[in-house]
Amino acid sequence: MTPAEIRFRPAAEADFAWYLDLSIRTLRAQLEELGRWDPVRRRTRARESFDTGEIRVVEREGQPIGTVALGFHGDHAEIHSFYLEPAIQGQGAGTAILRMVLAEASHLPVHLEVLKQSPAMRLYERAGFVRTAEQAYDWLYILPASSPIGVEPRDACPR
Numbered sequence: 001m002t003p004a005e006i007r008f009r010p011a012a013e014a015d016f017a018w019y020l021d022l023s024i025r026t027l028r029a030q031l032e033e034l035g036r037w038d039p040v041r042r043r044t045r046a047r048e049s050f051d052t053g054e055i056r057v058v059e060r061e062g063q064p065i066g067t068v069a070l071g072f073h074g075d076h077a078e079i080h081s082f083y084l085e086p087a088i089q090g091q092g093a094g095t096a097i098l099r100m101v102l103a104e105a106s107h108l109p110v111h112l113e114v115l116k117q118s119p120a121m122r123l124y125e126r127a128g129f130v131r132t133a134e135q136a137y138d139w140l141y142i143l144p145a146s147s148p149i150g151v152e153p154r155d156a157c158p159r
Helices: 013-033 039-050 093-104 120-126
Strands: 006-010 055-060 063-072 077-084 110-115 130-134 138-143
Touching (some): 013 039, 013 055, 013 063, 013 077, 013 110, 055 093, 063 093, 120 138
Parallel strands (some): 077 110
Antiparallel strands (some): 006 055, 063 077, 130 138
16 A cells, blocks of 8 residues: 555544444454453543544545544654554555655654553564653654655665
8 A cells, every 4th residue: 555545634523433443443452451441431531632623534445444643842853653453454555654744853753552461562663663661551763754865764764
């Protein structure tokens, strides 16, 4: 999948039920494996992230295929709520979407949290993210800002 096939649009309140469902379908097995599955907690966390106003719906051919959020926090940016329809995972969509989002924040380090059981860790590590810390259930990653001399650590992200 190429970036030309992908469009972002701001999430609207009408997208919340779908967003919640997508997050459950994406995370439930991993959370169960960690002993952390709780539908009330999942809904609460989904609502909190949705209410930041940073969520974008990712569309291909006018159909929603996922979500991603990019927040700016002064000295860094943060990716969160990056969920893809399970049927399209592993087909290059995640890589294309990640490259598009990272292009918006190339001047800043980019932070993200990933569940320890998540196969998405491979995507982030291929893109140049470095694991910097551990929490009880998550790994914390940082991608350095693009070098001022033109060396792009993000070039490691497969095309």
